[in-house]
Amino acid sequence: MKVLLLENIHSEATRILTEAGLEVDARPGALGEDELIEALQGVSLVGIRSATHLTERVIQSCPDLIAAGCFCIGTNQVNLGAAANAGVPxxxxxxxxxxxxxxxxxxxxxxxxxxLNEKNRLMHEGVWDKSAAGSHEVRGRTLGIVGYGNIGAQLSVLAESLGMSVIFYDIADKLALGNARRCESLDELLAEADVVTLHVDGRAANKDFFGEAQFEMMKDRAIFLNLSRGHVYDVDALVRHLKSGHIAGAGLDVFPTEPKKAGSPFSSELQNIPNVILTPHVGGSTKEAQVDIGRFVAGKLLDHVNTGGTQMSVNVPQINTEPFEGTRVLHMHHNVPGVMARLNNVFANHDGNITFQTLSTRGNIGYAITDVSGEHPNLQHELAELEETIRVRVI
Structure with missing residues (x-):
């Protein structure tokens, strides 16, 4: 079984998959659509980060693919619906x-x-600018967190430990941690926050949601951070408000257009503006995080290969599996009435003794795992012929 890992995924993933007997091709950069289709021929598992896109065309052109791993938080670089319809968790x-x-x-x-970035630059230029002008403690200032998920909530706790007051806004109803206070609207948050930081996901609805109107509503001399997704903010609007002095500083780790490979040229209107920190999408790029990501996602891929498990899959029904003996049949199907009766009828025709069976559904997709005793050479073929079958695999 072949595996393709792209975009400098940590070697821990390669180690785990190789020691399990899989053939791993690890490459440093991302691939475009045509290159990716070519590289995935005969490949069962693919691992990507944020710059490689698994489009509907890629998924439909790669019938050997049985699972995909995003070695990162986001999954908006994958057409999740197309993957589910192809039976690819x-x-x-x-x-x-x-x-x-x-x-x-x-x-x-x-x-x-x-x-500090300005002080550092001046020191390297040989300028001793000892001044408190424009320099502030963060203690006592108000941090506004837009998006109170895993990252936003943990940031909330650490910011409070520094003495900051924390407010947050999320479209979902989230439990406030510590002394954080929920805002009823984004406008309310922007009117109060001395620092605004975005931690939202990459769904299409979030494209350019933070634009001219939102920057205009921020407090005078506030600070803006975006470490989430590059398409959620209007770069031109941010540049205008930085150059006018309305916004005192910004930290950007993500951009609307990003190079696909390390060492590639980068250009942005945000360059060379005072008190702006630009980083090349390295928010999660620490050794500790990359080791953990490599171990976690590789483990999920391997579990699906060996047991059919889909626990924590983002696009297909979730089933947490156990080790098994005998033959295990993995059947992804359209979730329609009578499908399980027809599935089990095939087992009955093979005189298969079912020792274990479980079913999970998610929207119009159903996933059944069935353990049967004995060997049944034509079973997979007959199950594949069922009208409802999306994908069937026997392990």
């Missing part, structure tokens, strides 16, 4: 780099409040 690492992103946010909040 997609896994990600929703928690593994949370701490790394939070620590970068904390570091940037302090650096921007003290204007």
């Amino acid at each position: 997609v896994f990600n690492a929703p928690y593994s780099n949370t701490r790394s992103v939070v620590e970068l946010a904390i570091g940037e909040i302090i650096s921007l409040a003290r204007r």
Whole structure:
């Protein structure tokens, strides 16, 4: 079984998959659509980060693919519906780099409040600019967190430990941690926050949601951070408000257009503006996070290969599996009335003794795992012929 890992996924993933007997091709950069289709021929598992896109065309052109791993938090680079309809579960690492992103946010909040990047630049230029002008403590200031998921919530706790007051806004009803206070609207948050930081997901509805109107509503001399997704903010609007002095500083780790490979040229209107920190999408790029991500996602892929497990898959029904003896049949199907009766009728025609069976559904997709005793050479073929079958695999 072949595996393709792209975008410098940590070697821990290669180690885990190789020691399990899989053939791993690990490459440093991302691939475009045509290159990816070519590279995935005969490949069963693929691992990507944020720059490689598994489009509907890619998924439909790669029938050997049985599972995909996003070695990161987000999954918006994958057409999840197309993957589900092809019976390809997609896994990600929703928690593994949370701490790394939070620590970068904390570091940037302090650096921007003290204007450390400007002081550092002047020192390297030989200028001794000893002045408190524009430099502030973060203690007592109000942090506004937009998106109170895993990262936003943990940032909330650490910011409070620094003495900051925390407010947050989320479209979902989230439990406030510590002394954080929920805002009823984004407008309310922007009117109060001295620092605004975005931690939202990459869904299409979030494209350019933070634009001219939102920057205009921020407090005078507030600080802006985005360590989430590059398409959620209007870069031109941010540049205008930075150059006018309305916004005192910004920290950006993500951009609307990003190079696909390390070392590639990068250009942005945000370059060379005072008190702006630009980082190359490294929020989760710490050694600790990448080891954890490599271990976690590789483990999920391997579990699906060996047992059919889909626990924590983001696009297909979830089933937490156990080791088994005999023959295990994995049947992904359209969730329609009578499908399980027809499935079990095939087993009955093979005189298969079912020792274990479980079913989970998610929307119009059903997933059944069935353990049967004995060997049944034509079973997979007959199950594949069922009208409702999306994918069947026997292990």
